[in-house]
Structures are given as structure tokens and as C-alpha cells.
Amino acid sequence: MAQVQRTPEKFDVLVVGSGAGGGTAVHVLTAKGISCALLEAGPMLNPAREYKEHKWPHDYDHRGAEEGGKAYFGEGKPFGFFSTTSGGWQLEGEPYTVAAGSQFQWFRSRILGGRTNHYGRMSFRFADYDFKPYSRDGLGQDWPITYDDLAPYYDKAEEFIGVVGTTEGLRSAPDGKFHTPPPPRVHEVLTQKACKKLGIPCIPNRRAVITRSINGRPACHYCGQCGRGCVTASNYSSSQVQIFPAMRTGKLKIFDNAMVREVLTDGSGKATGVVYIDKQTRQEREIRARVVILAASACESSRILLNSKTKEFPNGVANGSGLVGRYLMDTVGFGLSGFVPALEGMQRYDTDGAGGGHMYMPWWLWDQHAKLDFPRGYHIEFGGGYSMPGIGSFTGRARQMGYGKEMKKAIRQGYGTNVGFAGRGEMIPNIHSYCEIDPNVVDQWGIPVLRFHFKWTDYEWKQARHMEKTFAEIIETMGGRVTGLSAAQRESDGISVPGTIIHEVGTARMGANAGNSVLNGYCQTHDVKNLYVMDGASFVSNPDKNPTLTINALAWRGCDYLAEEMRKGNV
Amino acid sequence: MSKLVQLEGIGRREIVRGLALALTSAGSLDLEAAQHVHTETAADKKKTGGVYKPKALTDHEYKTVSRLAELIVPADEVSGSGVDAGAPEFIDLLASQNAKLADIYHGGLAWLDAEMRRRNKTTFLAAAPAAQTGMLDVLVAAEREERTRRGEELVYQRSADYRNFAGYTTKRPGEFGPGVVFFDWVRRMTVDAFYTSPMGVKDIGYVGNRSYSKYEVPQAALDYAIKRSPFANG
Structure with a gap:
């Protein structure tokens, strides 16, 4: 075996992963003059070459069906050809396994910026009560921090990345530092009116899109194509908003195609660096640093911890509690759509807007659990309008109609008359949902892979049924009729496949007690003082607030603390 | 452009x-x-003076697909047809890149001709327009019957959120099964080609x-x- 090559430079901080957590870490630390190495398992990102913003399907012979019509065989890119480079549910040569009786889909990104290049940009603060779930209903655990601890960092994160929204004064959806949101589209106004009748708040959405220029980034130009990657960086991605600017400080060195296998320790309880495989040469290399931050995504960071076994840490580094990999959570998802006759025959207008929904419904029954048969809650995202025609846009209508002039007419009439609703709800952490190292399987880099176990419980199923009832009520109140799922599908398919909402968090939760958690409130591991985990792994619960903004805020807070500890000489 | x-x-x-x-x-x-x-099709067309030369389908197959594309999305007072929007080129090009897709078309078109011969002693392409639409009507009726029998609105796939997972498959037994499955392929690809073309975009009014x-x-x-x-x- 060839000798392990050691990179000669020693860095102050080594960050593994370049998504929301890693991007925030290098941004905050390099701004303080701290030198960082950033390791990304995928290649560098070149937005000019890779983003397909403003392209039309007819710019390509395959119209978006991809070469040989891959999309028709379910083999196309996960969110369609035009979505930005982002990874997928299965990566060639990097498998994961799922235990018998479980279902889990693990989305992984292998590109600078990770999933922030394509994500939905929903940016919701946790409510104050979200930090103390156990105290409220006896389920799960409380966080070791409060809303007030994190609020200044929500402020910083929002001000830096830029988020649209309005001040509403709702306890379930705390207000932030917002840019002016775009106005609601017609279907959003109708939905808002229906919600008003039903007593459901429907307010301007909070998304990481800027409507005034900040930090040299131009304001949104309303093409609605955030998911393709924004060439003007008018939405948040860690790559464009945090990492490229951090590179200009001269304090950041990027190691791309670097697949980290394990954290190195010195035998006296301190981390000294990591071992990674350089994917291009298949060489094993070492990088050393004073501090190691894992931000490789919740499950990938847990995998690294579990694979870092030494005499000192026989169950994996920082796993004295045995909780690394445990309490894996995703978001509860359910969707239903409806045909709204009021929209039929309306004049066409540009509904692209700022991309995604301009409005949403935050959870409204947070103080009425006595009347509900499930704990916690969900928010509602919804979409409609005249979207750019693409592969599959009218397949359903064509099948209904058969063929010919009547079909053509029906497609024209039906265009833009549907509104789709998606619930995003809180799962209760349970002991049946976790990831562990599969003892029999390695990936092509020789690194043992994860095996997933997952189970929805009645809490989640009942919540999904509440979503279904609510969405049907909204659709009917606006004079529409449900067209989404048939009764038979609802039975077999009435809740999202675990993992598919791509909000997988938990697996290295924070807590006040080292015996019952992996990290403290600053994302620092209890067992190894110079080892941090700054991605969704730290989550104690998974409120119905999409996780990215909270990952940003927790990482920012953790880095402020870390910089202070470094200054004091504690790490 | x-x-x-x-x-x-x-x-x-x-x-x-x-x-x-x-x-x-x-x-x-x-x-x-x-x-x-740069698009391959445009480059190819330049070489042949504006005419697309099929790569995967035979001349007869390509003409049959063209006729189907015209019947599926006919020209009307608003816009042109599936052929005008380049559907046959789109289908042939993708089939030339994917043997599985090419087989769907070779096999499906052969079935269609065999069925037309059985009924009218001629190929689909050579049959009278009324015989052609008559055949498509039979396939659409068989498709609807199957949908009704299963009592589901969506027998084809799961909702868009789960598009990429192993979804519902279309299993249509009976003598028209292969025809129904093939017609669904040529219909969805023609509809896609039409509505993603500048003509289709204008037709539905995406602005x-x-x-x-x-x-x-x-x-x-x-x-x-x-x-x-x-x-x-x-």
C-alpha cells in the first residue's frame, strides 16, 4: 500500500462539506481572519457552464427528456433536466442500504454548495415553542438552547443571505429581517381568500431571494427559475453567496473531489485532522488542522463519526452516548391538487415571479392540540399558474382526452387552472428511525456505507390525514374540486416516502447532557472539544420549518463560539 | 435560437x-x-437542405409516426400540428440514442400495421383517414375501459413528487394491450414535442x-x- 500523503499545510479549521453549514462556517471564520480548508466530495461549481437558467426546452433536441429520453424511463435528473447540478437519490459507486421492512431514500449532493444550489429556499425561523417540544407534550427532547439564544443569529443569517417576507406577529412563524416580497399571483389571492374563510393564515412566503441589491448581488429579476441555479446569485446558495466571496479573503483553500473517510485523533481526546480519498487519483490523503468541523449533511457526518473508530473511541469518535445515527427524522409530506374553475379563460400573464410560492400558510393550530389527534403541526406550501411547458406537462390531460382537436382545446383551456398544495409537517423522533454502518458493504472508495432504518408512526399518518382534509377544504372553498390523488392511491400512498422531502436531520443531536446527546448547544461534540458538527445532524426535533435557515443560524452561532474558544486557547 | x-x-x-x-x-x-x-438536429438539417433524415426509424416507420403526430395534435385555427412542431424528429432522434425506445417504436408500429392489415388489408399509413382515426378510437376506448375497470383516475404514475420512483405501471390486458401501450408512448412524446416547441408555447400562451x-x-x-x-x- 502506498504511503498516505499528508498535505503539508496546517489549517486553523478544516470544514467537511460545502452546503448551508459548511458555507456559513467558512464565511464566518475567514471573515475573522481564521484560515480554513474546505473539503467537498464533489467537483467545483461553475455556474456559467452548469446553470440552465433562461433556457427553453426547444434549445435542446431532447427538449428536456435528456439523451435517449431518459426522463421517460425514470432515469432522468431528479428534478428534471433543467434543475441545477445537484446529485441524486442514488450515486454511482456510492451506495447505501436499507434494512428489511424499512423504506428510506437518501438524497446526496456532490458539488460545491451541495443542495443549496437547487433547494426550495424556504426560510422559516423555528418558533419559541419549537425549542421546547418535550416540555410541551412530553415527546422527544428539548433543545439545550432557546429561541432567544438563536434569534440574533437568525437576524445575521437573514441579513446576509437575504430573505423576503413580512412582519406578521404570529407566534408559530416569528418575524425576521426581510426584503419586500413579490405580490401574490391570482391563484394565490384566491387561496388566501379561501383560507380567510377557514381561519387559516395565508401570508407572504419567506424565501431566500433578494428584492434589493446586497453585497454586490443584483436583485431578483423574476424569471422564477431558482431551481436551475441563479446566475445573478439573487437567491441564496452557499457556493455563490458564501464560498466564492470567502475565497477572495485569501484565507480559504478548497479541496474538491475529496471524499472524507474518518476523523483523526491523537489518542488524548483531540482531533488532529481527517483522512480523505482524492477521487481523481484514488490516493488516500491526510489534512491536519487545529479544529475539525463536519458539515457533510446529517447522515454523511454521522457516517464519518461512526467510521472513525480507535481504541479510545471504539464506537466511533464523539459517540460516547451511543446516539450517533439515532433519531433520524425527515419531514412529513403530503400533496393534493385541485381544478379551480374561476381561473379558466383568464388572460395569460407571467406567473414566474420570484420562483416558488409567493404565499404560504404557517401552522395555525399550535395552541389547539386538545382538539387534534396528532402532536405538533405543519405548514402549507402551494403552487399554480402558467408554468413553462416541459416534458410531461400535459401528459395527464392528453390521456384523459384521447387525441385530436378536442384534446388540444382541453389542454389550452386547462392550462394554469390547477392549484397544488403540499403539507410539510413535524415528525416525532422515534427509536425505529436511524442509520448505522452496514457491516458488509463498502463504497467504491472502500468506505463502509450507511444502512437505514425508518418508520412513520401514527403521529405522522394522522397528521397527513389532517393535511388531506384541510387541502380538500381549501380547494372546495375556492370553488374547485380535488383532482390529485384517487382514493386507492391515498390508501397506499398517503404519506411521503421517508427521505424524499430531503429534510433528513437528527443523528447527532445536541443536548445539555453528554450521556443523552452528541453535541452541546454550540454544535461542539461533548467528547472531543475541537470537533464540531454544523449540519442538520444537530437537530433535536424537526419542526415544520424547513431546516436550512436554522442550519445557517446554528453554524453561525457555533463559529462565533469556536472563534472565541480559539482566541482563549481552549481549543 | x-x-x-x-x-x-x-x-x-x-x-x-x-x-x-x-x-x-x-x-x-x-x-x-x-x-x-448548438443543436444536432439543426446542424443535420443544414447538411440536407432543411430535411430531417431519420436515424432510427425506416422511411415507412417515420412516415407512420408523422401521420400519427398529425392525428394526435392536428393543426387547428390556433396553431399547427405535431409534425409542424417537430415531433417525428424528436421521437426519431431519441430512439436513435436508446435501443429500448427504438424497440418500442419498431414493435409498436409493426403491431399497428398488422392490426390495420387484419382489418383493412393495408398498412396504417396507407389506410383511409377514417380507418386511421377509427383505429385510434378503438385504442382510446380500450384505454378508458381499463381506467374505469380499475376505478382510478391515475393508473399511470404517482403524483409529480414521486415521478422518479418506481411508480404505477400500466398493465392493460386484452387484445389491444400492445396498441394501447404504444399509442400512449407516441401520444405523450408528440404532446411533449408540440408544447415544448415555440409553436406550442404560443398556443397555450406561456409568456x-x-x-x-x-x-x-x-x-x-x-x-x-x-x-x-x-x-x-x-
Whole structure:
């Protein structure tokens, strides 16, 4: 075996992963003059070459069906050809396994910026009560921090990345530092009116899109194509908003195609660096640093911890509690759509807007659990309008109609008359949902892979049924009729496949007690003082607030603390 | 021809400046690549004086697909046909890149001819228009019967969220099974080709993929929908 090559430079901080957590870490630390190495398992990102913003399907012979019509065989890119480079549910040569009786889909990104290049940009603060779930209903655990601890960092994160929204004064959806949101589209106004009748708040959405220029980034130009990657960086991605600017400080060195296998320790309880495989040469290399931050995504960071076994840490580094990999959570998802006759025959207008929904419904029954048969809650995202025609846009209508002039007419009439609703709800952490190292399987880099176990419980199923009832009520109140799922599908398919909402968090939760958690409130591991985990792994619960903004805020807070500890000489 | 940005509201120079700003942060500027997309079909057509030469389908198969594309999306008072929108080229090109897809067309078209011969002693292409639509009507009726039998609105696939997972399969027993399955292929690909073409985009009236300095929703559209909704009186 060839000798392990050691990179000669020693860095102050080594960050593994370049998504929301890693991007925030290098941004905050390099701004303080701290030198960082950033390791990304995928290649560098070149937005000019890779983003397909403003392209039309007819710019390509395959119209978006991809070469040989891959999309028709379910083999196309996960969110369609035009979505930005982002990874997928299965990566060639990097498998994961799922235990018998479980279902889990693990989305992984292998590109600078990770999933922030394509994500939905929903940016919701946790409510104050979200930090103390156990105290409220006896389920799960409380966080070791409060809303007030994190609020200044929500402020910083929002001000830096830029988020649209309005001040509403709702306890379930705390207000932030917002840019002016775009106005609601017609279907959003109708939905808002229906919600008003039903007593459901429907307010301007909070998304990481800027409507005034900040930090040299131009304001949104309303093409609605955030998911393709924004060439003007008018939405948040860690790559464009945090990492490229951090590179200009001269304090950041990027190691791309670097697949980290394990954290190195010195035998006296301190981390000294990591071992990674350089994917291009298949060489094993070492990088050393004073501090190691894992931000490789919740499950990938847990995998690294579990694979870092030494005499000192026989169950994996920082796993004295045995909780690394445990309490894996995703978001509860359910969707239903409806045909709204009021929209039929309306004049066409540009509904692209700022991309995604301009409005949403935050959870409204947070103080009425006595009347509900499930704990916690969900928010509602919804979409409609005249979207750019693409592969599959009218397949359903064509099948209904058969063929010919009547079909053509029906497609024209039906265009833009549907509104789709998606619930995003809180799962209760349970002991049946976790990831562990599969003892029999390695990936092509020789690194043992994860095996997933997952189970929805009645809490989640009942919540999904509440979503279904609510969405049907909204659709009917606006004079529409449900067209989404048939009764038979609802039975077999009435809740999202675990993992598919791509909000997988938990697996290295924070807590006040080292015996019952992996990290403290600053994302620092209890067992190894110079080892941090700054991605969704730290989550104690998974409120119905999409996780990215909270990952940003927790990482920012953790880095402020870390910089202070470094200054004091504690790490 | 690709339009990088359709300008409205803000000047082209501003957009390019914004782009350059974003791109230089990545350390590379490739506006040329971002602006021009060369298409194989266009290049091929140039060589043959504007005529597309099929790569995967035989001449007879290509003509049959063209006839089907014309029947599926016929020209009407608003726009042209599936053929005008390039559906046969789209189908042939993808089939030339994927043996599985090519087989679906070779086999499906052969079935269609065999069935037409059995009924009318001629190929689908050579049959009278009424015989052609008659055959499609039989396939659509068989498809509807199957859908009714299963009592489901969506027997084809799961909702869009789960598009990429192993979804529902279309199992249609009976003598028209292969024809129904094939017709669904040629229909969905023709419809896709039509509505993704500039002609189809114009037909349904998609007016987006532009850039603005401000986003506005026309009051007339709002008034129209509210007047027709249960909220007409508040």
C-alpha cells in the first residue's frame, strides 16, 4: 500500500462539506481572519457552464427528456433536466442500504454548495415553542438552547443571505429581517381568500431571494427559475453567496473531489485532522488542522463519526452516548391538487415571479392540540399558474382526452387552472428511525456505507390525514374540486416516502447532557472539544420549518463560539 | 435560437453586468457557452437542405409516426400540428440514442400495421383517414375501459413528487394491450414535442422566461378570477 500523503499545510479549521453549514462556517471564520480548508466530495461549481437558467426546452433536441429520453424511463435528473447540478437519490459507486421492512431514500449532493444550489429556499425561523417540544407534550427532547439564544443569529443569517417576507406577529412563524416580497399571483389571492374563510393564515412566503441589491448581488429579476441555479446569485446558495466571496479573503483553500473517510485523533481526546480519498487519483490523503468541523449533511457526518473508530473511541469518535445515527427524522409530506374553475379563460400573464410560492400558510393550530389527534403541526406550501411547458406537462390531460382537436382545446383551456398544495409537517423522533454502518458493504472508495432504518408512526399518518382534509377544504372553498390523488392511491400512498422531502436531520443531536446527546448547544461534540458538527445532524426535533435557515443560524452561532474558544486557547 | 434573457424593464447591459459579476466569482466566464446552444438536429438539417433524415426509424416507420403526430395534435385555427412542431424528429432522434425506445417504436408500429392489415388489408399509413382515426378510437376506448375497470383516475404514475420512483405501471390486458401501450408512448412524446416547441408555447400562451426589475400581477386578471369565484361578493 502506498504511503498516505499528508498535505503539508496546517489549517486553523478544516470544514467537511460545502452546503448551508459548511458555507456559513467558512464565511464566518475567514471573515475573522481564521484560515480554513474546505473539503467537498464533489467537483467545483461553475455556474456559467452548469446553470440552465433562461433556457427553453426547444434549445435542446431532447427538449428536456435528456439523451435517449431518459426522463421517460425514470432515469432522468431528479428534478428534471433543467434543475441545477445537484446529485441524486442514488450515486454511482456510492451506495447505501436499507434494512428489511424499512423504506428510506437518501438524497446526496456532490458539488460545491451541495443542495443549496437547487433547494426550495424556504426560510422559516423555528418558533419559541419549537425549542421546547418535550416540555410541551412530553415527546422527544428539548433543545439545550432557546429561541432567544438563536434569534440574533437568525437576524445575521437573514441579513446576509437575504430573505423576503413580512412582519406578521404570529407566534408559530416569528418575524425576521426581510426584503419586500413579490405580490401574490391570482391563484394565490384566491387561496388566501379561501383560507380567510377557514381561519387559516395565508401570508407572504419567506424565501431566500433578494428584492434589493446586497453585497454586490443584483436583485431578483423574476424569471422564477431558482431551481436551475441563479446566475445573478439573487437567491441564496452557499457556493455563490458564501464560498466564492470567502475565497477572495485569501484565507480559504478548497479541496474538491475529496471524499472524507474518518476523523483523526491523537489518542488524548483531540482531533488532529481527517483522512480523505482524492477521487481523481484514488490516493488516500491526510489534512491536519487545529479544529475539525463536519458539515457533510446529517447522515454523511454521522457516517464519518461512526467510521472513525480507535481504541479510545471504539464506537466511533464523539459517540460516547451511543446516539450517533439515532433519531433520524425527515419531514412529513403530503400533496393534493385541485381544478379551480374561476381561473379558466383568464388572460395569460407571467406567473414566474420570484420562483416558488409567493404565499404560504404557517401552522395555525399550535395552541389547539386538545382538539387534534396528532402532536405538533405543519405548514402549507402551494403552487399554480402558467408554468413553462416541459416534458410531461400535459401528459395527464392528453390521456384523459384521447387525441385530436378536442384534446388540444382541453389542454389550452386547462392550462394554469390547477392549484397544488403540499403539507410539510413535524415528525416525532422515534427509536425505529436511524442509520448505522452496514457491516458488509463498502463504497467504491472502500468506505463502509450507511444502512437505514425508518418508520412513520401514527403521529405522522394522522397528521397527513389532517393535511388531506384541510387541502380538500381549501380547494372546495375556492370553488374547485380535488383532482390529485384517487382514493386507492391515498390508501397506499398517503404519506411521503421517508427521505424524499430531503429534510433528513437528527443523528447527532445536541443536548445539555453528554450521556443523552452528541453535541452541546454550540454544535461542539461533548467528547472531543475541537470537533464540531454544523449540519442538520444537530437537530433535536424537526419542526415544520424547513431546516436550512436554522442550519445557517446554528453554524453561525457555533463559529462565533469556536472563534472565541480559539482566541482563549481552549481549543 | 436560445434567448439568454428576454429583456423587459431593465437594460441588457445591466443583465450582462450582473451576470459577469456573478460569473467572475466562479473564476470563469463563459458567456459564449451560456448564450449559444448548438443543436444536432439543426446542424443535420443544414447538411440536407432543411430535411430531417431519420436515424432510427425506416422511411415507412417515420412516415407512420408523422401521420400519427398529425392525428394526435392536428393543426387547428390556433396553431399547427405535431409534425409542424417537430415531433417525428424528436421521437426519431431519441430512439436513435436508446435501443429500448427504438424497440418500442419498431414493435409498436409493426403491431399497428398488422392490426390495420387484419382489418383493412393495408398498412396504417396507407389506410383511409377514417380507418386511421377509427383505429385510434378503438385504442382510446380500450384505454378508458381499463381506467374505469380499475376505478382510478391515475393508473399511470404517482403524483409529480414521486415521478422518479418506481411508480404505477400500466398493465392493460386484452387484445389491444400492445396498441394501447404504444399509442400512449407516441401520444405523450408528440404532446411533449408540440408544447415544448415555440409553436406550442404560443398556443397555450406561456409568456414567462423573461426578466423584470419589478414583478406585477395584472389587475384585470385578478378581477376576472375573483368575479368568477365564490368571493365575488367579498
